[in-house]
Amino acid sequence: MSAPMDYPASPLRPGLRAALFAATGTAGKDVVRFIALPLGMALIYMVSEMIAPSLADKSPFLSRFRGAELYFRMLAVTAYAIGLVLTFEERETRTWWFLRLLPARPLGLLAHKLLAGVVLLGVYMAAVSAVVAVIPGGWGELTHWLSDPNRVQACVAQTLAGFATGFALPLVLPPNLVTIVLAGLAALVAFMALAYTAGGVATGGFFSAESSYYVGSRGYAVMMVAWSVIMALVAIAAVGRREGEIARSMPAVEVALSTRRRRWWHRDCGFDPPTVHLLRLPLILTITAAVILPWLMRVWNRDDSGSHAFLLFLMAPLLGALLGASAVSHGERLRPTFYLYSLPVSRGHFFRKRMGALLAASVVLVMAWLTPILLSLLKMPAELLGVFVAGAVVCMSTAVTAWLCALLLRVRLFAIMAALMVSIPFGIAAGASLTSMLFGRPVFGWSEPIVYLAWALLVAVGLPVLASWLAFCRSPLLEQSEGRRALVALVVLPLLAVWGTLLLLVSPQHFLIMIFG
Amino acid sequence: MKPSADITTPAIETRGLGRRFGSKWAVCDLNLSIPRGCVYGLLGLNGAGKSTTIRMLMGVLEPTCGSARVLGYDPVTEDVAMKCRVGYVPDAPAFYEWMTAEEVCAFVAHYRRPEWDAKRAERLLRDFGVPANQRLRTLSKGQRAKVSLVLALAFSPDLLVLDEPTGGLDPLARRQFVEGVLAEYSESGRTILISSHLINEISGLVDHVGILHDGRLVRSEPTETLLARVKRVRLFYEGAPAPTACACSGLLRYTADGREAVAVVDDYDSARTAAEMARIGASHHVVEDLSLEEAFLEIVGPGAAAAAKEDES
Numbered sequence: 037m038s039a040p041m042d043y044p045a046s047p048l049r050p051g052l053r054a055a056l057f058a059a060t061g062t063a064g065k066d067v068v069r070f071i072a073l074p075l076g077m078a079l080i081y082m083v084s085e086m087i088a089p090s091l092a093d094k095s096p097f098l099s100r101f102r103g104a105e106l107y108f109r110m111l112a113v114t115a116y117a118i119g120l121v122l123t124f125e126e127r128e129t130r131t132w133w134f135l136r137l138l139p140a141r142p143l144g145l146l147a148h149k150l151l152a153g154v155v156l157l158g159v160y161m162a163a164v165s166a167v168v169a170v171i172p173g174g175w176g177e178l179t180h181w182l183s184d185p186n187r188v189q190a191c192v193a194q195t196l197a198g199f200a201t202g203f204a205l206p207l208v209l210p211p212n213l214v215t216i217v218l219a220g221l222a223a224l225v226a227f228m229a230l231a232y233t234a235g236g237v238a239t240g241g242f243f244s245a246e247s248s249y250y251v252g253s254r255g256y257a258v259m260m261v262a263w264s265v266i267m268a269l270v271a272i273a274a275v276g277r278r279e280g281e282i283a284r285s286m287p288a289v290e291v292a293l294s295t296r297r298r299r300w301w302h303r304d305c306g307f308d309p310p311t312v313h314l315l316r317l318p319l320i321l322t323i324t325a326a327v328i329l330p331w332l333m334r335v336w337n338r339d340d341s342g343s344h345a346f347l348l349f350l351m352a353p354l355l356g357a358l359l360g361a362s363a364v365s366h367g368e369r370l371r372p373t374f375y376l377y378s379l380p381v382s383r384g385h386f387f388r389k390r391m392g393a394l395l396a397a398s399v400v401l402v403m404a405w406l407t408p409i410l411l412s413l414l415k416m417p418a419e420l421l422g423v424f425v426a427g428a429v430v431c432m433s434t435a436v437t438a439w440l441c442a443l444l445l446r447v448r449l450f451a452i453m454a455a456l457m458v459s460i461p462f463g464i465a466a467g468a469s470l471t472s473m474l475f476g477r478p479v480f481g482w483s484e485p486i487v488y489l490a491w492a493l494l495v496a497v498g499l500p501v502l503a504s505w506l507a508f509c510r511s512p513l514l515e516q517s518e519g520r521r522a523l524v525a526l527v528v529l530p531l532l533a534v535w536g537t538l539l540l541l542v543s544p545q546h547f548l549i550m551i552f553g
Numbered sequence: 554m555k556p557s558a559d560i561t562t563p564a565i566e567t568r569g570l571g572r573r574f575g576s577k578w579a580v581c582d583l584n585l586s587i588p589r590g591c592v593y594g595l596l597g598l599n600g601a602g603k604s605t606t607i608r609m610l611m612g613v614l615e616p617t618c619g620s621a622r623v624l625g626y627d628p629v630t631e632d633v634a635m636k637c638r639v640g641y642v643p644d645a646p647a648f649y650e651w652m653t654a655e656e657v658c659a660f661v662a663h664y665r666r667p668e669w670d671a672k673r674a675e676r677l678l679r680d681f682g683v684p685a686n687q688r689l690r691t692l693s694k695g696q697r698a699k700v701s702l703v704l705a706l707a708f709s710p711d712l713l714v715l716d717e718p719t720g721g722l723d724p725l726a727r728r729q730f731v732e733g734v735l736a737e738y739s740e741s742g743r744t745i746l747i748s749s750h751l752i753n754e755i756s757g758l759v760d761h762v763g764i765l766h767d768g769r770l771v772r773s774e775p776t777e778t779l780l781a782r783v784k785r786v787r788l789f790y791e792g793a794p795a796p797t798a799c800a801c802s803g804l805l806r807y808t809a810d811g812r813e814a815v816a817v818v819d820d821y822d823s824a825r826t827a828a829e830m831a832r833i834g835a836s837h838h839v840v841e842d843l844s845l846e847e848a849f850l851e852i853v854g855p856g857a858a859a860a861a862k863e864d865e866s
Contacts (some may be wrong), residue, residue: 053657057652059662069651129645136613137643139636139663 062135062145066152070121074160082167085174103174107164112198116220118156123271124216127206142275148523153199173369186254191262195321197224200267207274227263236424362417405530559777562625564589564744565610565713570619571768572605578603578608581768583619587746592739592758594776595748596849597765603748604644606765609715610746611641624712632660637668640705644716644748646697653684654700658707665708674707681726681732695722706734713738715747719754731755756845774810776845783848784821788835799831805851817843 051302058066084106126132135145200219209216391396563586570583580602587593597603608614610623612632621628626635648657662669678685719727722783749755762779764772785844795814797809803820830838
């Protein structure tokens with residue numbers, strides 16, 4: 037079985053690499069393995085800076101993400117990605133088990149990994165500094181932005197929090213990259229929401245630029261550091277644990293059949309037990325979020341007509357993508373030929389089972405979103421109601437897109453980026469069209485929403501069906517080479533991404549109206 | 554004094570060691586003592602608890618109850634010191650598959666200095682026919698198993714623990730491993746704990762045997778003692794057919810066919826067995842030796858299990 041996450045080969049000669057590994061152990065190994073990641077992120081930074089001026093007149097919202105703002109956000113994202121790869125691959129490929137057999141203290145291994153993280157982050161910062169230096173006025177703008185000590189604090193604290201979150205979560209969650217990435221973001225958002233609420237209750241100010249918890253403030257930095265400490269404790273506890281890999285090596289079916297209830301799922305209900313097992317977390321999160329978030333929104337926005345509903349808007353696709361990505365179990369994605377294919381059952385049977393599982397999960401998801409909508413019908417302002425509906429559509433489209441990626445590719449960072457590239461423009465366009473259709477905004481023509489809706493339906497229904505059919509019935513894509521699957525994804529996903537982006541750029545006001553009312 | 558320097562203590566010793574997964578005890582009340590310098594074969598059917606036992610001994614799985622000492626070290630609290638002296642080949646080794654064999658050796662060498670012998674590692678790779686500059690992901694299952702063996706052998710550990718080491722090896726490599734590497738290693742006076750299904754292949758090397766059945770240690774003794782105790786006795790009857798049942802002490806299995814019957818007895822003693830056979834009316838009997846595999850199968854086979862249940866009831 038080939039390694040699930042492929043990175044470009046290191047430029048070092050084999051003999052030199054061996055000497056480096058012998059001298060530095062895990063730290064050197066991780067730096068060599070992941071050196072392409074910070075360089076790639078710096079490349080994304082450079083491309084973003086290059087296209088930002090052309091977006092300025094098309095989308096004021098997107099044009100904000102350049103210069104110091106971009107530097108600030110990319111640093112946190114890169115720290116998150118670096119933290120993530122340092123531990124995720126060890127879990128996914130079970131090499132964490134290999135490390136634990138070596139005569140090294142767990143905290144020593146942790147220190148090696150932290151050292152590698154610092155080096156990789158240093159590589160990123162050096163590369164980005166070079167990019168900033170060649171952009172006219174870039175260096176001056178950045179130093180001016182950083183001249184505020186609060187911003188420096190926030191920058192450091194957010195980078196720390198990003199790294200700690202990415203580092204700790206793979207050690208405690210199932211080794212599914214989509215789940216980990218999105219659960220990390222969802223957990224961070226939930227933590228911030230709780231902190232905002234607690235801070236708001238204590239100080240009387242809620243979630244505004246004037247609040248002492250706004251990004252760039254001391255309160256924000258304190259929250260990020262507190263979060264980092266929590267994540268560090270999680271990592272230390274997980275590293276000290278001896279047997280995480282043992283439990284994971286047990287076949288999922290065996291685990292699923294261990295109780296009478298699961299036998300019922302398997303034999304009588306006809307769901308694949310691994311799917312049911314994996315769907316539990318996203319469903320719980322979805323329902324919890326759907327119940328708690330509307331309440332939080334009311335606390336924050338007593339006198340406001342829902343202009344800050346974008347938190348809900350953010351949570352919806354995250355949870356939806358969790359759901360979609362969990363519909364295919366980790367083991368099935370990783371193994372070139374998986375166990376189910378060896379059973380004397382047609383692939384169409386598995387196809388129907390999976391579609392049934394996804395359909396049932398979707399019903400639960402939609403119901404979870406409908407409940408607050410129904411509750412809100414009496415009191416909620418129309419704009420907020422529109423955001424709920426839009427959120428549900430975004431949620432579903434993101435979920436199925438992530439599912440598509442999960443089926444076609446062994447999940448890797450590329451798949452996450454591709455999923456977001458596709459789903460966010462589509463979701464926004466679809467949500468905007470729904471809002472316009474429901475509330476008859478004058479800026480929209482009536483033909484436009486129909487086109488958007490058709491696309492949304494295609495994404496929400498057509499793609500998962502196509503992906504399932506390809507994976508389970510027609511072409512055993514899971515048995516094909518990594519390269520061939522990547523080729524399919526590379527052809528399909530960018531086409532959709534380009535179309536979705538075009539929709540967004542042509543009508544940027546949709547997005548702005550939906551967010552800011 | 555370092556724990557491992559005390560040569561009078563057993564290489565491995567456990568007291569009441571047990572591990573539970575959910576409600577099921579995978580290993581229960583394990584009292585094991587493996588003398589230094591011996592080759593100890595840990596035998597058992599699938600799911601008997603061999604790998605769980607080894608993982609607890611290697612400090613990668615925490616016991617639910619009981620204690621263990623490996624070379625005098627506690628695997629839970631002194632696992633790093635213990636791992637410096639122990640070479641372990643797991644049943645399903647996981648590597649950095651993007652590394653070459655040479656690189657993974659270098660990586661492990663970082664943690665096993667100063668004991669790591671790079672020349673020995675190089676020689677073992679060459680002897681096993683493993684390409685040193687090829688990425689591990691491109692190697693066959695057997696070649697990766699050989700890399701795992703090289704990593705365990707290259708620093709000359711005091712104790713070598715092998716969990717199904719020959720699983721992925723072809724017959725030639727198996728013979729090379731058993732007759733070459735293991736024999737050489739055991740001759741140097743070091744201790745080997747080996748768990749394997751291929752009992753016949755290791756039977757010539759193993760001087761102590763432990764048999765695990767349903768998580769319990771049902772035998773632990775020198776191989777010679779075991780083979781001297783478990784015998785197959787062919788009974789011949791004249792005049793009347795052989796009885797369909799037999800009530801002899803230490804009986805593991807009894808089958809009758811016409812005027813001939815076969816009894817497999819535990820705790821064999823020539824005088825006592827002769828008296829027993831005369832008592833049940835056999836005109837004469839022939840005692841046959843069993844191979845280690847035959848003895849193992851007789852002890853853990855269905856007949857033994859049924860007898861054990863009867864005893865309990």
